[in-house]
Amino acid sequence: MNSEVSGKLQVRAERKNRKRQEKKDQIAGSALKALQELGYANTSLRDIAEKSSLSLGMLHYYFEDRTELILHCVSVYKTAFTSLLNETVNHAHGREAVINALAGALATTIVEEASTHRLWYDLRSQALFDSAFRPVVEEIEETLIDILKLAATRADKADEIDASLGYALIDGVFRYQLQNQITGTPRDQKALAMEMRAVLELFL
Amino acid sequence: MNSEVSGKLQVRAERKNRKRQEKKDQIAGSALKALQELGYANTSLRDIAEKSSLSLGMLHYYFEDRTELILHCVSVYKTAFTSLLNETVNHAHGREAVINALAGALATTIVEEASTHRLWYDLRSQALFDSAFRPVVEEIEETLIDILKLAATRADKADEIDASLGYALIDGVFRYQLQNQITGTPRDQKALAMEMRAVLELFL
DNA sequence: ATTTAATCTGGACGATTGTCCAATAAAAGT
DNA sequence: ACTTTTATTGGACAATCGTCCAGATTAAAT
Numbered sequence: 001m002n003s004e005v006s007g008k009l010q011v012r013a014e015r016k017n018r019k020r021q022e023k024k025d026q027i028a029g030s031a032l033k034a035l036q037e038l039g040y041a042n043t044s045l046r047d048i049a050e051k052s053s054l055s056l057g058m059l060h061y062y063f064e065d066r067t068e069l070i071l072h073c074v075s076v077y078k079t080a081f082t083s084l085l086n087e088t089v090n091h092a093h094g095r096e097a098v099i100n101a102l103a104g105a106l107a108t109t110i111v112e113e114a115s116t117h118r119l120w121y122d123l124r125s126q127a128l129f130d131s132a133f134r135p136v137v138e139e140i141e142e143t144l145i146d147i148l149k150l151a152a153t154r155a156d157k158a159d160e161i162d163a164s165l166g167y168a169l170i171d172g173v174f175r176y177q178l179q180n181q182i183t184g185t186p187r188d189q190k191a192l193a194m195e196m197r198a199v200l201e202l203f204l
Numbered sequence: 205m206n207s208e209v210s211g212k213l214q215v216r217a218e219r220k221n222r223k224r225q226e227k228k229d230q231i232a233g234s235a236l237k238a239l240q241e242l243g244y245a246n247t248s249l250r251d252i253a254e255k256s257s258l259s260l261g262m263l264h265y266y267f268e269d270r271t272e273l274i275l276h277c278v279s280v281y282k283t284a285f286t287s288l289l290n291e292t293v294n295h296a297h298g299r300e301a302v303i304n305a306l307a308g309a310l311a312t313t314i315v316e317e318a319s320t321h322r323l324w325y326d327l328r329s330q331a332l333f334d335s336a337f338r339p340v341v342e343e344i345e346e347t348l349i350d351i352l353k354l355a356a357t358r359a360d361k362a363d364e365i366d367a368s369l370g371y372a373l374i375d376g377v378f379r380y381q382l383q384n385q386i387t388g389t390p391r392d393q394k395a396l397a398m399e400m401r402a403v404l405e406l407f408l
Numbered sequence: 409a410t411t412t413a414a415t416c417t418g419g420a421c422g423a424t425t426g427t428c429c430a431a432t433a434a435a436a437g438t
Numbered sequence: 439a440c441t442t443t444t445a446t447t448g449g450a451c452a453a454t455c456g457t458c459c460a461g462a463t464t465a466a467a468t
Contacts, residue, residue, distance in 0.1 A: 016444085023445095039333035041245035044425065055447050057428085066426065118332040125329040127387065128322040129243035134387050165377065165399065172376015173369065183331065183338050195369065202406070220414085227415095248455065259417055261459085270456065 024062050027054065028072040035073055036115040040122050045069075067132050074123055074133075077116060078140045084109070085147050095155040099200045100193075102151055106174060107192035114181050121175060141167065148203075155204040166203045173199050228266050231258065232276040239277055240319040244326050249273075271336050278327055278337075281320060282344045286351065288313065293355045302359040303404045304397075310378060311396035318385050325379060345371065352407075359408040370407045377403050 030052030035043050037051075045066055049056045063069040085105060092101040110117065120140075127133035148163045148170070177192050234256030239247050241255075249270055253260045267273040289309060296305040314321065324344075331337035352367045352374070381396050 020444095039330065041330065042333065045427090046425080056426095056449085057447060058445085060427065060429095061445070118329075121332065122329045125322075125326045126243065126245065128325065128383065129246065131387075138387070164380070165403075168377045168380035169373045169403070170376070172374070172379070173372045175376070176368070176372035179332065183335075183342070199369075199373070224414095249457090250455080260419090260456090261417060262415085264457065264459095265414095265416070 020062070024072060025076060027052065027059070027062055028069065028076045030054065031059075031069060032073045032076060032116070032119070035070065036119050039119065040070065040126055067130075070123070071133065071136055074120070074136050074140070077120060078136070078143070081109070081116075081120075082140070082143045082147065085144070086150070089147060089151045089154060092154060095157075095204060098151050098155040099197055099204055103193045103196040103200055104189075106170075106196050107177075107189045110174070110178050110181055110192055111186075111189050114178060117174075117178050118182060121178070144171075152204055157204055161203055169202070170196075170199060224266070228276060229280060231256065231263070231266055232273065232280045234258065235263075235273060236277045236280060236320070236323070239274065240323050243323065244274065244330055271334075274327070275337065275340055278324075278340050278344070281324060282340070282347070285313070285320075285324075286344070286347045289348070289351050290354070293351060293358060296358060299359040299361075299408060302355050303401055303408055306355055307397045307400040307404055308393075310374075310400050311381075311393045314378070314382050314385055314396055315390075315393050318382060321378075321382050322386060325382070348375075356408055361408055365407055373406070374400075374403060 031048045034048045034051040037043075038047060045056060045059055048054075048069070049059055059069060063072065085102070088101050088105040089098060092098040123133055124137050127137040145163045145167045148166050149161070152161045152163070173196060177187075177195070181187070181192075235252045238252045238255040241247075242251060249260060249263055252258075252273070253263060263273060267276065289306070292305050292309040293302060296302040327337055328341050331341040349367045349371045352370050353365070356365045356367070377400060381391075381399070385391070385396075
């Protein structure tokens with residue numbers, strides 16, 4: 001009986017935590033929109049509260065401080081982006097298909113979610129100064145490197161590849177494309193995909 | 205005689221401007237040190253003033269506002285870095301030498317001037333949000349692309365290269381190396397140079 | 409030597425920041 | 439129905455921010 005009671009309490013506590021966690025995710029999702037627009041340096045908690053129709057106190061109720069909130073935002077970004085890439089790679093068979101699918105997905109996300117990615121680059125730069133951001137940045141990059149390894153496997157690549165180096169190269173091009181998309185002359189998805197395909201063929 | 209007088213005045217005004225310009229450069233050089241440590245988002249004018257032993261009013265006397273000061277800092281960075289690379293490339297003859305010299309110089313500057321470069325990446329990310337930073341970022345990247353073209357020429361590269369794409373790839377690796385140097389396990393100059401050499405051989 | 413201009417100081421200013429809390433409303437548990 | 443816990447509000451708070459300026463100091467010009 002004692003175990004039944006403690007079991008009830010446990011279930012209750014878990015449900016409470018899950019609810020709270022979902023609310024945190026939802027808030028982070030809203031906050032993401034404000035951060036995407038203004039960037040890390042110029043987004044205050046009031047900006048986030050306004051653009052999310054939340055009170056300032058709410059943010060503090062769910063998040064210890066500004067840093068924790070922003071870190072949670074990065075996690076939300078990570079989940080969405082890496083699972084997109086993972087599915088893309090997992091649904092392609094053979095070298096040609098993997099390269100095309102990956103290049104296509106990267107090009108599409110540049111066109112459609114440009115301002116989400118620019119926030120990623122902003123926060124990744126922050127991590128160079130603030131160690132609080134480093135674990136989450138490292139985790140995301142490790143996941144991306146793993147995806148690249150997976151891509152190599154599914155592309156029937158025989159010998160091992162230097163996935164870290166590959167990530168660095170691809171990221172360089174991805175970022176440059178993103179920058180041109182935002183600050184320069186935007187190109188259509190097809191052109192971006194073609195360029196990315198050429199880069200991917202160096203590795204896969 | 206009238207022209208003599210106006211000539212004198214002109215000389216005087218020019219000397220004044222030159223002096224002021226030199227002072228601005230000197231201040232920007234000091235400010236660079238503060239910015240390198242704390243990053244764009246977390247460096248206040250007071251931080252800069254303290255670390256440079258300057259009064260707050262001085263900064264305002266020479267620079268309209270915070271943005272102008274920081275932009276001037278980027279210019280100082282640009283001059284130093286691009287002229288280093290330019291000389292490096294210009295003193296090398298033939299493909300092997302150009303690749304070795306460039307890879308070596310990039311690796312050395314990562315080891316020795318890591319925190320200067322991380323500020324560059326910080327401000328370049330800022331440019332994705334704040335258009336005030338875009339012209340100077342664009343100018344620097346154009347210069348770097350030109351240096352890559354020059355390197356191709358001096359490496360006796362027959363056919364034209366896509367220097368923009370090459371820049372993106374090299375930058376990706378350079379940034380990744382820098383990040384590992386700062387937030388991960390630092391490597392020695394030789395290891396960095398070797399990796400960079402492999403990347404450069406893809407293009408030159 | 410005197411006037412004019414440039415340089416520099418130290419601090420004031422209003423605005424904005426992150427953080428926190430007392431009070432209220434809503435939900436959950438009994 | 440009542441109590442307890444959770445959620446939410448709106449604003450207070452001290453700290454910090456960029457900007458600006460009156461006045462002192464120094465250099466330049468006459």
